[in-house]
Amino acid sequence: MATLMTERKRSALTRGRLPRYTPYAIAVAAIIISAALLSLVGFNVFGWAVLSAVLFAAGNVTSAAIVEGRRKATDKFATSLVVGAFLVALLPLVSVIWTVLVNGVPGLMAPGFLTTSMNGVTGAVDNAAVKDGTPVLGGVYHALVGSVLITLWATIISVPVGLLTAIYLVEYSAGNRFSKVITFLVDVMTGIPSIVAGLFAAAFFAMILGPGTKTGFVAAVALSVLMIPVVVRSSEEMLKIVPNELREAAYALGVRKWRTIVKVVIPTAISGIASGVTLAIARVIGETAPLLVTAGFATSINMNVFAGWMSSLPTFIYTQIMTPTSPSNADPSTQRAWAAALLLIILVMLLNLGARLVARVFAPKTGR
Amino acid sequence: MSKRIDVSDLNVYYGDFLAVEDVNINLEAKSVTAFIGPSGCGKSTFLRTLNRMHEVIPGARVEGKVLLDGDNLYADGVDPVTVRSQIGMVFQRPNPFPTMSIRDNVLAGVKLNSRRMPKSDADDLVEKSLRGANLWNEVKDRLEKPGSGLSGGQQQRLCIARAIAVSPDVILMDEPCSALDPISTLAIEDLINELKDEYTVVIVTHNMQQAARVSDKTAFFNIAGTGKPGKLIEFADTTTIFNNPGEKSTEDYVSGRFG
Numbered sequence: 001m002a003t004l005m006t007e008r009k010r011s012a013l014t015r016g017r018l019p020r021y022t023p024y025a026i027a028v029a030a031i032i033i034s035a036a037l038l039s040l041v042g043f044n045v046f047g048w049a050v051l052s053a054v055l056f057a058a059g060n061v062t063s064a065a066i067v068e069g070r071r072k073a074t075d076k077f078a079t080s081l082v083v084g085a086f087l088v089a090l091l092p093l094v095s096v097i098w099t100v101l102v103n104g105v106p107g108l109m110a111p112g113f114l115t116t117s118m119n120g121v122t123g124a125v126d127n128a129a130v131k132d133g134t135p136v137l138g139g140v141y142h143a144l145v146g147s148v149l150i151t152l153w154a155t156i157i158s159v160p161v162g163l164l165t166a167i168y169l170v171e172y173s174a175g176n177r178f179s180k181v182i183t184f185l186v187d188v189m190t191g192i193p194s195i196v197a198g199l200f201a202a203a204f205f206a207m208i209l210g211p212g213t214k215t216g217f218v219a220a221v222a223l224s225v226l227m228i229p230v231v232v233r234s235s236e237e238m239l240k241i242v243p244n245e246l247r248e249a250a251y252a253l254g255v256r257k258w259r260t261i262v263k264v265v266i267p268t269a270i271s272g273i274a275s276g277v278t279l280a281i282a283r284v285i286g287e288t289a290p291l292l293v294t295a296g297f298a299t300s301i302n303m304n305v306f307a308g309w310m311s312s313l314p315t316f317i318y319t320q321i322m323t324p325t326s327p328s329n330a331d332p333s334t335q336r337a338w339a340a341a342l343l344l345i346i347l348v349m350l351l352n353l354g355a356r357l358v359a360r361v362f363a364p365k366t367g368r
Numbered sequence: 369m370s371k372r373i374d375v376s377d378l379n380v381y382y383g384d385f386l387a388v389e390d391v392n393i394n395l396e397a398k399s400v401t402a403f404i405g406p407s408g409c410g411k412s413t414f415l416r417t418l419n420r421m422h423e424v425i426p427g428a429r430v431e432g433k434v435l436l437d438g439d440n441l442y443a444d445g446v447d448p449v450t451v452r453s454q455i456g457m458v459f460q461r462p463n464p465f466p467t468m469s470i471r472d473n474v475l476a477g478v479k480l481n482s483r484r485m486p487k488s489d490a491d492d493l494v495e496k497s498l499r500g501a502n503l504w505n506e507v508k509d510r511l512e513k514p515g516s517g518l519s520g521g522q523q524q525r526l527c528i529a530r531a532i533a534v535s536p537d538v539i540l541m542d543e544p545c546s547a548l549d550p551i552s553t554l555a556i557e558d559l560i561n562e563l564k565d566e567y568t569v570v571i572v573t574h575n576m577q578q579a580a581r582v583s584d585k586t587a588f589f590n591i592a593g594t595g596k597p598g599k600l601i602e603f604a605d606t607t608t609i610f611n612n613p614g615e616k617s618t619e620d621y622v623s624g625r626f627g
Contacts, residue, residue: 246422246465248457252456253480254477255449259481
């Protein structure tokens, strides 16, 4: 005899579980209680948020421990820790972006900021801007040009050197002693303080071209010292994950090793290599110290990396803050510095987006 | 288009470790030879020495002679690239180039070597090779699509098409069906039967029914124990190996008593 079972109103399977609205109720209670507690000692928003979060986490864990048992309580405790750590990590990032946006947008919006240099902008101009309310003159065009050119040359130097080194390490060295030495030196180079790279380039060019040689190219050499190890490391990792089966497939077709590398291995890894290079560029475009000692300070546009001092965005920010154009009225300089900082962040963000785009464009195609 | 292979006194080493000992075997032109034996007995290692693919593995080296129609592959001054362009290979796992279309995969042997080829010739070669691999009808409408979008069995036939596109004399197959389902396996086995009209085919397989189905001659390899070198135990007509083997260990293996 078959009996049909109807659905029970209160399922035995959900016994010992908190109702679904519990976390919301605890959240509301935590917010109210923390507000009340804080009003006793003096209310502030930051403390309110922190105390609410702590009370909410504690309430959640305790209620779970009482009703649902130890496993659920541990789960909620770990979840609270993970989410809390995530928020703590996010806080400085959001704060930095917010500060730079608030301080940088007015300067970035100033007319001619992106299209003029600091040539002819003197303390008197800034004083007039503060006293008479005339627009803040002067811009970052020369620094933008300098940053782009110096980074471009650094990339031109670093990518071939770094990529070829990585190819040697992965494809040819077969783990011999020489390759271990190279790997070790590359690791050491990764840790070089950037000012040391700058001093190296400055000293090197002082030796071959005479002391005091400061050009964009010297700066590019300094940056490439910082960039090469990053390019080597990222390219090496990318080449290593190309499956050996593809190399064997090419060899079995009677293809020479160097052709296999150029036409099979590198195209397969190119998306990773390209995004690694882009990230290396993003890493060095914000370097300040090596540029201070290699490219000098310039206030006018210099398109030639091989002659004359050159400005760049980081050194522009540095000089605007440390030595304001008008010592008595520093505000216009500060405004320009923040705007340049915002521009630099935007550049780095664009490079990161570019890296993703490059990775997607070059990625091996799938589809039927 | 098809050449015989004669192997005499061949030892294969990985560093100091003797992996395969003293192989003497004669593979006829336009025939299918199957290598069977338990795992680790050196079948694949030996197969790789027939087109010097073992040199890709660090530390692997060979003593002895492998004659391709009388020319020793291991003579001084022989370029392994020349050897491999005459003795093609198909691997256990299908490995089409992921960055290339189906058409480019077939032409890979030509294109990667930068030989110039008029488009009409290239089209003919693509069609001929894909037809030769029984894949043409399935892919003729999507030659420009990536090769990695095909099914496993189709990918393996694409790899065979790629191998025959460089018109080798011998085709080596290292367990070509072990990653495939029975239907795809059947397609590959039919293909092997057709290939032997034009090529010398050598196939390593763990599937004894497959060896019985496709091969003219069968070589049984065995290993005395871990750390001992693999040896060629018996080499004879496939019917002899499976019905009336000369060695006790061969009989044990083909009858399923061990391995």
